[in-house]
Amino acid sequence: MKLYCKKCNYLLVEGLVKAINKEVIYADEYDLIPIGKYINNNNNIWNFENLGITYLLNVNNINLKNHYNHTKMQGCCGPSGVDGLNQLCPKCKQEVGVLVADCYTPYFIGIDKNKVSERPVW
Template sequence: MKLVCKLCNIEITKHLVELQNLNLLNENDGEDYIPSGFYIVGDGRYDRESKGKIIINLNDLINSKHHSDTSRLNGCCGLDGLDGINTVCINNHEIGTENSDCWMAHYVTLEPDMIGWVED
């Protein structure tokens, strides 16, 4: 399955499969939170703001870029995701939030109302 931007229908992820073994999630700072190739629906356990959102590995995101509003791109070594949606598709539609700062595990949360699913 792949995810697409709901507004323009461009693919925004590589092929993904739901992660069944949640023991593979990694909360270590500076490391991938979720293995590449997988997604989960956030339950708010690691990040309260992720509840109900799709969480993927940064390396699985395609056809995307950082938001043009630089006030949303805060962080010291990466993006901390604390200032709102900071990731858009290549057509500038908001899709989610990158969390990649040094003091957190790295992942992207995608907004369910801004994305769609397609079979591949």
């Protein structure tokens, strides 16, 4: 799978394969998904309320920038993700995802389906 930023067409990630259920670990302070894998949030694995989070990735699979607004990065021991999209495209700074990495959560990045495309935009 490849994901491109819809705003600037920057290639955010490539080469990911879908994880199988037994590879997903639902434990606090552990990676939810193995490196090189992704899962769909279609079954509402993680509730993001009004965010359009479709893909869940290992934090090490994608190189995004932390949000400049520190209030979006709040949590006890790391960002909890409850304050909305907190990860930016490294090229155009559009909000594209949410980093979840607090002590009471597994670690992952959720990607907003409305901000990315699986094919180049142009």
